[in-house]
Amino acid sequence: MRINISRAKIKDDFVAKVEKISGQNLLACYQCGKCSAGCPAVSEMDILPNQIIRYAQLSLKDELLKSKSIWICASCLTCNSRCPKGINIAEVIEAIRLILLRKRQDHLRVEKLTDEQKENLPPIALISSMRKFTS
Amino acid sequence: MKISYYPGCTLKNNAKNFEDSTLCSLKHLGVEVEELPRWNCCGTVFSFATDDLIHHVAPIRNLIRVKESDSDKVMTLCAMCYNTLKRANNRVKNDPDSLEKINNFMDREEVEYTGDVKILHLLELLRDEIKFENLAKKVVKPLKNLKVANYYGCLLVRPKEIGFDDLENPVILENLTAVLGAEPIDFPYKTECCSAYQTVDKPEVVAERTYHILTSAQEQGAEVMAVSCPLCAFNLDHRQKDTLRKYPEFKNVPVLYFTQLIALALGCAVEDLRLDLHYVDPKPVLKEKGLI
Numbered sequence: 001m002r003i004n005i006s007r008a009k010i011k012d013d014f015v016a017k018v019e020k021i022s023g024q025n026l027l028a029c030y031q032c033g034k035c036s037a038g039c040p041a042v043s044e045m046d047i048l049p050n051q052i053i054r055y056a057q058l059s060l061k062d063e064l065l066k067s068k069s070i071w072i073c074a075s076c077l078t079c080n081s082r083c084p085k086g087i088n089i090a091e092v093i094e095a096i097r098l099i100l101l102r103k104r105q106d107h108l109r110v111e112k113l114t115d116e117q118k119e120n121l122p123p124i125a126l127i128s129s130m131r132k133f134t135s
Numbered sequence: 136m137k138i139s140y141y142p143g144c145t146l147k148n149n150a151k152n153f154e155d156s157t158l159c160s161l162k163h164l165g166v167e168v169e170e171l172p173r174w175n176c177c178g179t180v181f182s183f184a185t186d187d188l189i190h191h192v193a194p195i196r197n198l199i200r201v202k203e204s205d206s207d208k209v210m211t212l213c214a215m216c217y218n219t220l221k222r223a224n225n226r227v228k229n230d231p232d233s234l235e236k237i238n239n240f241m242d243r244e245e246v247e248y249t250g251d252v253k254i255l256h257l258l259e260l261l262r263d264e265i266k267f268e269n270l271a272k273k274v275v276k277p278l279k280n281l282k283v284a285n286y287y288g289c290l291l292v293r294p295k296e297i298g299f300d301d302l303e304n305p306v307i308l309e310n311l312t313a314v315l316g317a318e319p320i321d322f323p324y325k326t327e328c329c330s331a332y333q334t335v336d337k338p339e340v341v342a343e344r345t346y347h348i349l350t351s352a353q354e355q356g357a358e359v360m361a362v363s364c365p366l367c368a369f370n371l372d373h374r375q376k377d378t379l380r381k382y383p384e385f386k387n388v389p390v391l392y393f394t395q396l397i398a399l400a401l402g403c404a405v406e407d408l409r410l411d412l413h414y415v416d417p418k419p420v421l422k423e424k425g426l427i
Contacts, residue, residue: 023185040328044340072340075180076328077293081302091183098184108336120373121335122149124215124366128179129332131190 005058014061014099021095028085029053035079035089045069049079049089056092070096071107071133094132101135108133137167138260139206141197143216144176150213150365152409156398157212157257159407163273164265171200171209179215180332181222188236194223195237198252199244208253210260212394214364218290221254221297256291257394258307258363259299267314275402277316281424283396284320284352284360285309288367289328308361308393315400322352329370341370342377349375349388358420361393368392373414389417399426 019026035049042048046068047055055064064070070093079089097107108129118126146154161168174197182190197220201209211217227234228250238247261270285308292298292305300307305326309319327348330341348371352360362368372390379385395408395417405427410418421427 021184021186040344041330041340043343072333072337074328074331074333075183076289076331078289078326078328081293081295088183094183098187113335117335122145122365122369123176124143124145124149124179124213125332125334125369127144127176128215128366129335131178131180131182132332133336 003060003063005060009059009061012059012061015056015059017099018056018092018095021098022088022091024087024092024095026053026057026087026092028087029057030085032084034082034084038078038082040076040078041069041072041074044072049073049093052093052096053087053089056096064096065100069093075132097132101133104135106134110134136165136264137169138255139201139204139209140168140170141174141177141201141209141211141216141220142170143174143211143213144179145365146213149369149412150392152412153212153365153368153392153394155407155409156392156394156403159403160394160397160401163401163403164270166260166265168210169204171197171204174200177216177219177223179219181219188233188240191223191226191233192237192240194220195227195248196241196244198224198254199241199246199248201252202246202248207251208255210255210257212257212363214256214288214290215366217254217256218297222294224250224252224254225296256299256363258291258311261311262307267310270311270397271314274315274400276400276426278312278396278400278426279316279424281317281420281426282320282356282358283312283317284322284355284357285312285325285393286348286352286360286362286367286371287326288362288364289326289331291363292326308363311393312361312396315396317396320352320355320357322355322357324348324351329367331366331370334366334370334374338374338377339381341374342381345371345374346378346382346385349378350385353386353388357388359417360388360390361396362390363393375415387415389413389415389420391417
C-alpha cells in the first residue's frame with residue numbers, strides 16, 4: 001500500500017479533532033505494539049490498533065475513516081489497560097468513529113435489521129450497537 | 136440487610152434467569168432487595184468522548200432515583216449496567232463542570248445530584264458485605280464435581296478504576312464457585328472480549344470468538360461456563376448455533392449465570408433458575424451431577 005505523508009496533511013484539523021474528542025495525547029505513543037498484541041479483534045482488522053495511533057499522528061484521515069477496524073473494535077479496553085504510556089486507544093478509535101457519526105454516516109443500518117433479528121437479539125445488544133454505531 | 140436494586144432492561148427479558156436466581160439467592164441470604172422505582176435504561180455503554188454529556192444523562196437519572204428512595208447505594212447484576220453507572224458517576228464526581236451541566240439539563244428532577252451514590256456489583260456485595268464464609272454456611276446442596284469455567288469478559292474488570300478485582304487475573308468468581316462446592320477451572324480466555332454488540336451486525340465474528348473462548352475452557356475440562364453479563368451470555372450461549380455451523384466438530388457447552396449456581400447450591404427451586412431460557416440445555420449435566 002502506498003501512503004503519502006505531507007506537512008499540509010499533518011497540519012489538517014483532523015489530528016486536533018481526534019485529540020480533542022478522545023482527550024488523548026497521540027504523540028505519547030512510541031509504537032511498542034502492546035495494544036495490538038493483546039487485542040482480541042486483530043484478526044478482523046485492516047489497520048491494527050498501534051497503526052491507528054500512527055496513522056492518526058500523521059493525519060492519514062482517509063485511510064482511518066474508511067478502515068474496517070474502527071467498527072470492529074468493541075471497546076473491550078484490553079489495549080487501554082496494557083498501554084505503558086497510558087494512552088486510551090479505545091477512546092482514539094471512538095473519536096474516529098464519532099467524526100463519521102457526527103456527519104450522520106451511521107454504520108449500523110437499523111432499518112435493515114430483519115424482524116427475526118429484532119425479535120431474537122436481547123435489548124442489551126441492540127441498544128449498545130445503536131449507541132456505538134449510529135448517530 | 137436491605138439494598139436498592141437496579142435491574143436494567145435485559146434482566147426483565149432474555150436474562151430473567153439472571154434476575155430470578157439472584158432474587159431467590161438473596162432471599163435465602165436474608166437480604167431484602169428493593170427494586171428502584173421508575174428506573175430507566177442506563178444506555179448499556181459508557182460514552183468515551185470528552186465533549187459528549189448527553190449519553191451520561193440516562194445513568195445519572197437512575198442515580199437520582201437511588202437518592203429519592205433514601206439510599207446512597209445501589210446494587211446491579213448486569214456487568215454492562217454496572218460499568219456504565221459507575222463510570223458515569225465517576226465522570227460527574229471528578230468533573231464539577233459536567234455535573235453542573237447535567238443537573239441543569241435535568242432541571243425538572245427534584246434532586247440535585249452530587250455524585251455520592253455508591254454503585255455495587257452483586258459480586259462485591261457477596262464478597263465484601265455478606266462475605267463468602269457466611270454464604271458457605273447456607274449451602275445445602277454443594278455443587279460437587281461440577282467443573283466450572285468462570286468467564287469475566289470485559290466490563291467487570293476494565294478499566295482499572297471500575298474493576299473490583301485484578302485486571303489481568305481476577306479470581307472472585309473462582310473463589311465464589313469454590314465456596315459453592317464446585318470445582319473452578321482456570322483457562323486463558325477468562326477476560327477475553329466476546330465481541331459484545333458486534334453480535335447485531337457481525338454474528339460471524341462472535342461465533343468465531345465464542346469458539347475460541349469455549350474450546351479453551353473445554354480443553355481444561357470445563358463442563359459449564361459461568362458468566363455475569365447478559366450480552367456475554369447471549370453471545371456465548373445462543374451464538375453456539377453459528378459456531379457449530381462453522382466448526383462442525385465443536386461440542387456445545389452450557390452457559391449459566393453465576394447466580395444460577397448460587398441458587399442451586401442454596402436450595403432454590405428449579406423454577407427459579409429459568410433453565411428454559413438457555414440455548415444449550417444445562418439440564419443434562421446438572422442431572423448427571425444430581426443437582427436437579
